[in-house]
Amino acid sequence: MTLNELLTRAAELDAADPLASFASEFVPAPDGLTYLDGNSLGRPLRASREAVLEVLDDQWARGLIGSWDQWIELSRAIGDRLAAACLGASEGTTVISDSTSVNIYKLASAALDARPGRADIVADANEFPTDLYVLDGLARSRGGRLRLVDSDPVRGFDPGDVSSLLDDEVALVSLSHVNYRSGALADMAAVTAAAHEAGALALWDLCHSVGVVPTALEDCGVDLAVGCTYKYLNGGPGSPAFLHVAPRHLGTLLQPIHGWFGQSRQFDMDPTYDPVPTIERFLVGTPPILSITPIGPAVDQVGRAGIEAIGAKSRSLTELLIAAHDLLLAPLGFTLGTPRDPDRRGGHVTVRHPEAQAISAAIRSEVSVVGDFRRPDGIRLSPAPLYVSHVEVVEALSRMAEVVSAGAHARYREQVGRVT
Ligand SMILES: Cc1ncc(COP(=O)(O)O)c(C=O)c1O
Known part of the structure; x- marks a missing residue:
């Protein structure tokens, strides 16, 4: 040609x-x-630019503190729209919160707690560094270690490469759906099934797939997922990430940062932590409204385009x-x-x-x-x-x-x- x-x-x-x-x-x-x-x-x-200006000029400048009534549910509301448009996941499973690095920490820690007697984590040797740093630190803090899949730098890993590292000391398999360097796409369904067969949970990093690769988290049986919103979701520099927890884990998994946005009857100001049973228990502190706002129109655009x-x-x-x-x-x-x-x-x-x-x-x-x-x-x-x-x-x-x-x-x- x-x-x-x-x-x-x-x-x-x-x-x-x-x-x-x-x-x-x-x-x-x-x-x-x-x-x-x-x-x-x-x-x-x-539309994101206009939405930010509206938050600034109307909701913040004029509505002041009264605007919290419409802001307080924003993490969950945009999470629901993102789950429907991009993740193949149901309502009430996804929230916008923190950075991807922090969400990996929160969800991986919850997964380790849910698998007592196991402290090892399986990850990809060619994974994005922040995932490896967070997972290595967590595994060590529990007396375990990170087991690295010796993946091919271009082709990525096969389900068999992952399952050969699994045994009854592995609590969690944490991998990227699309590799940040090579763009290799993993077989999410097969790898998740292999993790489950070995009694481990599966956490997927969707940073490089969300908004560009059709994804069916619930059909694949995925336990946990995280991802950025500033790449294909066009949320803007440093826009907060999302996290997803499968419906079957919602009332049971507990994340390690016990913040007041996860608390039942938040404004009772009770000194004892009593987390809500819903996805909001994975929230921590006050959401960055100006940074979350552009994600809404961008997620809706993905929904309209399909x-x-x-x-x-x-x-x-x-x-x-x-x-x-x-x-x-x-x-x-x-x-x-x-x-x-x-x-x-x-x-x-x-x-x-x-x-x-x-x-x-x-x-x-x-x-x-x-x-x-x-x-x-x-x-x-x-x-x-x-x-x-x-x-x-x-x-x-x-x-x-x-x-x-x-x-x-x-x-x-x-x-x-x-x-x-
Ligand atoms: C695959 C992957 N994971 C994690 C991150 C880090 O995300 P954050 O800086 O929001 O913690 C990135 C950032 O580019 C990434 O590409």
Whole structure:
């Protein structure tokens, strides 16, 4: 296939794209910019901007303390909408709360308590670091240890890789649905079943799948889940995370941070902790209303677009991206760092090159293509289906190939920022 044929194919796919109109709901990005970093920080919706202004100007400035009547249920209300739109989970199982790191701590600790006599946790050696730090600290504090799945850095792990580490000392299996670096997609149903067979609970980190990969937590029998809202859910920088607890565990699991937002009759100010039996027992303190607010319109947009349609467009975009990689980047020394099988990959594609860090900086400055560098040699490219078109993907990779073949990245070897 030639570049022209690839562009023609991309234009045909865009012309038939049922989600094309959703891009106009976003606050416009700077002219000429191709933003392929929505798996790190999504773009703002116009409706989210308006919702924040309304909270500021009306609810806060005019309603003042009286507005807490409408704010107090917000974590739960948006959690319910998120569960329905993205998670395949029922009402009353999901809340917006804290960061993903803190939620992993809360849910993993509750899981360890629920499995007395077991203190080990199984996780992926290629997991996002914060998960490993939190899980390792927790396992050690209970006299246990972290057992790491020796997964393939590109292909990820199979259910068999996980089950070979399981025995009656493992309390919890905690894994990412989509790997943050490679984009490898795990077999959630099979791994969860393996954990249960060994008497362990399963906690899934959905940071890189929520809002882009159709997910059926309840059909898969998942016990616990957490995830970010600032990636494909477009909640904004540092928007709080969500946590999910399966209905069967709601009244029994107890999280370790006994805060007043989990307390029965909260405003009785009783000095003794008596948690509600509902999902709110996993809340801790006062919710950050300004930061939660943009998540509402963004989750509702996913609901209107339909997660199945978003997942289908994501496959189509990533498939085209891989075809463009093969045509334009592979001859320049790139290799693919993501599974080719669409059933094994999530919403982003990683391309690998020994000079990935310099190239990532160069394409941002020279041709306004934004992806991100991940050690040791990957550039993650994430075509978020609600605002990226097929033509943009092919054009971005073509511009990237021009930068590398001209050697323009050489000037960027020394330019390393703290955030990549
Ligand atoms: C897979 C994964 N887990 C956890 C986190 C950390 O989330 P937070 O900073 O909200 O704790 C991230 C952040 O990018 C992530 O990608």
